[in-house]
Amino acid sequence: MAANIRAKRPFRFSTASYITRIDNERAMNLGQLREGLARCSDASVFYHTFQSLGRHHFLTEGFSNDFAQWVLAAVNLPGLAEQLGGLDIRNYVDLSTLRSDALRIIDEFCLAHPDDERSPAFEPFYFLSSVEVLVPLGVEAWTLDEFRYWLERASHTSFHFHFLVSRLRLHLQSNDFSVWFKEELGLERLARLTERIDICTDTLEGGQARLVALIERELAA
Amino acid sequence: MIATTAPHLVCLDDYVPILRAQEIDDLRALAKRLAGRSVQMVNSTAVGGGVAEILNRLIPLMSELGLVPRWDVITGGADFFEITKAFHNALHGVPFEPRPHDFETFLACTEQNRQRLQFDAEFTVIHDPQPVALIDARPPRSGHWIWRCHIDLSRPNEGVWEFLRPFVCKYDGALFSSPEFSQQLPIPQYQFFPCIDPLSDKNREVEDETVREVVERFGIDPKRTILTQISRFDRLKDPIGVLRAYQIVKRYDDCQLVLAGGSASDDPEGGAVLADVREAAGNDPDVHILDLPPSSALEINALQRASTIVIQKSLREGFGLTVTEALWKKKPVVASAVGGIPAQVIHKHTGLLTHSVEGTAYQIRFLLANPALAQRLGEQGHEHVREHFLITSNVRRYLALFLFQAREN
Incomplete structure (x- = not known):
């Protein structure tokens, strides 16, 4: 579960x-x-x-x-x-x-x-x-449920930072969210589905909502 | 007369329905690191013009976020403002032969303001060329000084720019509304968009009834097509060019033209331009030339909302906040590809860009014939403004700039 x-x-x-x-x-x-x-x-x-x-x-x-x-x-x-x-x-x-x-x-x-x-x-x-000024928001999630709570309350900029900008920092074909799902929660399928969210043909808001929906499905399973 | 909103102090939470609470939380997180730190903004007019409008809202919002902001306006006689207006036009590329006396008057007035004002803030932002020489008032080993240039510097008059440039070079950085305006300078240069306030009388939602009442009061028929340019009566806004474009459109489509302008205390040239426009319009009953007083924010709001298409046919443009205002109201915009306008009007995505009177007329006719496209451009323009050109984005950029400046040192 x-x-x-x-x-x-x-x-x-x-x-x-x-x-x-x-x-x-x-x-x-x-x-x-x-x-x-x-x-x-x-x-x-x-x-x-x-x-x-x-x-x-x-x-x-x-x-x-x-x-x-x-x-x-x-x-x-x-x-x-x-x-x-x-x-x-x-x-x-x-x-x-x-x-x-x-x-x-x-x-x-x-x-x-x-x-x-x-x-x-x-x-x-x-x-x-561009020059980046990074600021921790001071909120953290220990479980998938907590993660969903804060994700729903995250700004577009925060979502963009963790979902897209992180790819360069990580030098991976991944993003902060997928890495955490996989490495900390062992949820490889959710990590993979998250990577597939297509931000090129959707808005950031749409991408964020899609991720929330994926998490809800995972929590309900 | 329409009543403006009762003066009430707008606070950050008032923006939540427009932006989402998350964006406001982000601002608070950024500002936390700047709590208690002082900011001084200096410009040349308290009323009229985009800069004063921005500062009017920026200062209270910074204050609510825990910074200690202050806004100072330089003073000067008519001779000073005539010279700075001439400098302003010359920096936009209008031919001008500066005389030594002009520079002396400019520096003498700067000196008076230097003695009158106090400069002890950690972050000082000087707006536009009028107060630029105040950099010489910077105390040794003091805070960070930034020059914010709101005007189109892409083709500056050499004599005026050579006079101003040494002052600019003493700043820690320069902010321009478009990369096109940047110059060869030994200091870092940044792109910094101006902004509008969605809660101000000029931009807030108004009832259809109010819109109709305003339009009818000015003798405009709300049932017919309305083409509008809102701008100061300034040659660089090309009101005569708008008139010519309208006359071309009129051959094919029934329409009315509204040319509505305010005035600013630092612009002594407006009256002459207004007279020229009236003469060029002749007796056409469908051309409405409205010389509006500075207190006409709600009237401007209503005129923009009543418009079928909003035009901004500037020859030079710092940024064009009237474009931002129109996009925010989901209006299809046809505008010149000059200055900061292409940053707002992404051709075929958030409006249509043009390069001539004929092109402007053609794009107006194209939109009148394709209302579904016009609507889509307006809606995407609205989102573009929400993302980049609202006062909250401006606050965010300033916070990031101050944090970056503080980190660099």
Whole structure:
């Protein structure tokens, strides 16, 4: 019975706030986007992919990351935008692979469409990054029931931090929640189902509600 | 005359129905680490304009969160504000030949304010260019000083910027509403969105009856299409361009145009622009040019809510809080892709961006022909504002900034 299991270590909820730093790099065409993407910081890649999803989580269609949106709106290349938008951040355990894949997509496109590489954009792409300020919320869960209680009361930012941002910190194809379910409660199935929650096509609120529903099913089993 | 809400001190819990209690709890958790620490905000006007509106709500909320905030407004004569208005326009790229006398007047007024005001806070935020030189009042080994620039600095007049830049370089960081405005500076630069207050008279929910009453009082027909631009009468807001776009739309669709503007005490140019707009509009009975006093928040709210489409055809724009206000009211917005507007209007997701009079007219006609799309853009725009551009998000960003600054040192 999942409800009776008590963890050895509690789950501690945190929230994070971010300040957006303006880096001195901008792109005025696709070629410059490629160059900027090749040399920008990991923090910038993170900002324009993982954090972009968090910032625009209420848009459930046609928006995936800043690169794809800019390619669509500013250089009007919907095919390339779709390819970049197809990068599923949940498949990545490090930023260098995500960066390489984005670069490969742009390179292949430029090879096939050399005229588009230097076509001027309607508006520039600005490379940004963010500074994280992490604050523990001072609440902890020892059981799945307690976890559900606090999860229902967690902010979007807190959910985003533990569910998405944690993936990079952990260098795992997982998230804080799944790790705790598996390692502390021994609930491997719940951990696996949690990993499958698709935040790319749902809002953060929807993802959070889905996780609550999974936990309720586990508690009722 | 419509009664505004009885003055009552808005508190954080009042935002719970809008934001969820969790977001407010997060704010309290962040603020806990800053309890008792002092913050000073300095700007150039207490009434009119977006900055004063933001500070009016930011200060009480910071106070409720346990910080010790203070708001100071610099003073100056008409000559000072004429010069700062000229600087303001020049920083937006309007041609201007500064004279040595302008800089002397600017520095003399700064000196008077430096002597009048006290600077002993742990975190000092100076808003916009008017008080920027107050950085020289910073006591040695004192707290953190941040320059918050609300205006579009993407193409600044060289002479004015070269004069101001040495002052900016003395700050610990600079905050811009859009990365487009950032400059080559030796200090860290951050993107910092302005915000609106969903509980203010300008943005709170109002009854349909009130909306109708306001619209009819101004002679506007609520049953016909209403296109609206709310802005100060300022050339950079391009009211004449809006008029031209409306005239194109009018060839195809029956509609009315509302150009409604307030005024700010630091803007001496508004009267001349208003006269030009009236002349350009001629005798068209469907064009309503409304020169509203600063106490017209509820009227502006009602006009925005009554609008079919809200336009913001600015030539330059710091951020465009009138866009934020319209999006919050779920209105479809057609706006220029300048300044901070693209951060709010994500093309085809939360509104439509344009680059010309003709483009503005085309997108208005497109939305009039596709009301379902217009509604979806408005609803997504509302969510975008809830997430990023409300006063609570602004408080959160300031708290994070102060925590970061304190950690860095």
